[in-house]
Amino acid sequence: MSGTEDLVLEDVSRQYDMQGGGVHCALSRLNLRVSPGEFVALLGPSGCGKTTALNCIAGLTDISAGSIHVAGRRIDRLTPDKRNVGVVFQNYALFPHMSILDNVAFGLRMRGMPRAQRHAKAMEAIRLVQLEQHAHKHPAQLSGGQQQRVAIARAIVVEPDIVLMDEPLSNLDAKLRIEMRSEIRRLHERVRRITIYVTHDQDEALSMADKIVVLQNGVAHQIGTPQELFSLPRDLDVARFMGYRTLLRGSVRPADGEDRIEVEVGPGCTLLARRVGAGLEGRAVVAIRPDEIRLADGESHNVLGGEVRSAEYYGRESLVVLDTPAGTLYARLPGRFTIGSRLRVHVPAERALGYPELAS
Ligand SMILES: Nc1ncnc2c1ncn2[C@@H]1O[C@H](COP(=O)(O)OP(=O)(O)O)[C@@H](O)[C@H]1O
Ligand SMILES: [Mg+2]
Missing domain, CATH: 2.40.50.140 (Nucleic acid-binding proteins)
Known part of the structure; x- marks a missing residue:
């Protein structure tokens, strides 16, 4: 598996109507160019618009202005299932009544892939996240870290152009969180999909990302490599x-x-x-x-x-x-x-x- 597509966001904004009139700009004119295989962290404090940006790419939120292209194809008016993205949420969002294998194979089933083929493919993804011994268990029988690996396997099994992760480690304890950083990065090296990774933790962004977008109040204050951000922040914020x-x-x-x-x-x-x-x-x-x-x-x-x-x-x-x-x-x-x-x-x-x- 290897991604060859690029992702371009041009002046992407998302406004919400406020109760009692007026609008709130959760994301304001985000411009971002992501190369094939790049790992980008959206970093910023709570409420700065990270999830909004991710949901705009996933199609879970409409954009108010701007455009989003993948490999030159405009995707911002497509429904989520037509965008070829894989999403990993903070709370795992696994189906509790399904086995790990069926959870991971779910997206392939939706695409109409025959059972034997989808199970073979799902097992391949489960092996990638090193859970082959647990394939027939149910989510409740796994630890938080293992469940999050299932969620990651489920996101990558469909061979998405883009993997989107929204604070995937924030429900894990501190030690596991640090272990999972290198685990996710290792997986990324294997599958080389564009990955957009949302976090409020600067250490996480610095240690995992090729490029970091610092968001504050819906505005990208700086986009750069971890070294650039660490050694020369552009403004005081x-x-x-x-x-x-x-x-x-x-x-x-x-x-x-x-x-x-x-x-x-x-x-x-x-x-x-x-x-x-x-x-x-x-x-x-x-x-x-x-x-x-x-x-x-x-x-x-x-x-x-x-x-x-x-x-x-x-x-x-x-x-x-x-x-x-x-x-x-x-x-x-x-x-x-x-x-x-x-x-x-x-x-x-x-x-x-x-x-x-x-x-x-
Ligand atoms: N559905 C919504 N309706 C109104 N305001 C929203 C909605 N979703 C998010 N917001 C607001 O947009 C801003 C950014 O939210 P969000 O993207 O969830 O931030 P983050 O993920 O960085 O914590 C916040 O001020 C939030 O209250
Ligand atoms: Mg969020």
Whole structure:
């Protein structure tokens, strides 16, 4: 099995009428181009429009504007069964009274495939998700993780152009969730279908996807590779969502070089930061990830001193909350720290990102 189709969303919007008048834009002008075999994560907080986007592709929701094409064929006016997509839902949605084999073979039965043939094909998909010993059991006899694998087998058995998954791991416990990430990615390598994977978990998106779409309030703020999103979020909203927890505000002074700024984040305290985006005059926010802050070791610039407000010890390292004159710092530092002790930390200028201060 191997997918050869591409998926193109052009200006796809979905509005809902609100009670008492007006409309709510759950998805606003989404533009997305997915190559054959690509794994794309739709990432964003609850209510940002992820499920809406997925349902628009699946045909479970009508789009209000725009178009969706697969391999050059427009699909957004087709009924779901004509779109050749396989969907995996958060709650598995298996038929409880059917065996695993019949669950997986169900889509093939709907397509009129003869019994022997559909059972052979379903067994092949069941083997792919490593459940061959369980083929004749019923869903209730399987664990949550196994049931979700059945749901995945059921989605891929029909050889869809696109596999759509809506937070498929969120009902599983933490350990299994991490195991299933590589399991799903392994399956993806085998079947190479376009996969659109909805999640609110940035680690999941970073570890699984070839490309990530960060959605907020129905708008795609950034589309890029995991590395791009992790190292250079385009705006402050994306940065916050990607775990840039420390946000220090201050006034901007031009610095040497186009891509650097100096931000006065506290009395007598300036940080050299990387300029992200245009229009950075006046006020700026410097955003820093906890793992980019180090204990100072003789550096002459970008050093901040402060007092430990709290520290969570994780064995190898601690997550330290540090009160400084510039504001609160969140740092992941090696060792164990006592509340009230004083620390000096350093932030490399290339890992301190300067954004225009938002009006909000
Ligand atoms: N059928 C509906 N009618 C009205 N509003 C809806 C409907 N479905 C979703 N919404 C709204 O659209 C927004 C996006 O929802 P959704 O796509 O489910 O978000 P997510 O999956 O990212 O949590 C939310 O504000 C939600 O309340
Ligand atoms: Mg959802």
